Amino acid sequence: MTHHLKTLPEYFQAVIDGRKPMEIRYNDRGFNPGDSVILEEFEGYLDVPACPDFGTGCPPVEYDPYNEQENYKIPEDCKCHQCEAYRKELYTGRKCLIKIKDVFELDGAGLCGHVAFTFDILNITDKELK
Numbered sequence: 001m002t003h004h005l006k007t008l009p010e011y012f013q014a015v016i017d018g019r020k021p022m023e024i025r026y027n028d029r030g031f032n033p034g035d036s037v038i039l040e041e042f043e044g045y046l047d048v049p050a051c052p053d054f055g056t057g058c059p060p061v062e063y064d065p066y067n068e069q070e071n072y073k074i075p076e077d078c079k080c081h082q083c084e085a086y087r088k089e090l091y092t093g094r095k096c097l098i099k100i101k102d103v104f105e106l107d108g109a110g111l112c113g114h115v116a117f118t119f120d121i122l123n124i125t126d127k128e129l130k
Contacts, residue, residue: 002036003029009092012041016096016124024106027115031103037119041094097123 005025007015014020023039025031098119106114 001030001032002038003031004038004040006042007039009041009043012039012094012096015039015098016121022116022118024111024114024116026113027105028113031100031115031117033100033103033117035100036122037098037100039096039098041092042090043092093125093127095125096121097125 005023011020015023023037031037098121101118101120103115103117106112106116
């Protein structure tokens, strides 16, 4: 299984520098030892503004390139695609392929539904987007 995870620049850099030897994530993906994870660096993805056409009949756009619905289409006259384009621009092009070694449930630590996992770094890609 391969998981794609968005990561803020300071945490991404800490992973590739070796200062962050584990990830803590909500376990909505069923992380398991042996799974591959692609950490993708996104600048400020938490600060993406709401779609300017929200509430005007256009469907809100939640950009997620790995969970796209096959037949989902935004109407031609809707400007919601601007939000999707903006969200894509926040991806820096840097990614890190890791393999999960161990997974630890954090329910007893007050983080219900979260796990911590250790990993080995397999590959780092630092490419420029055009």
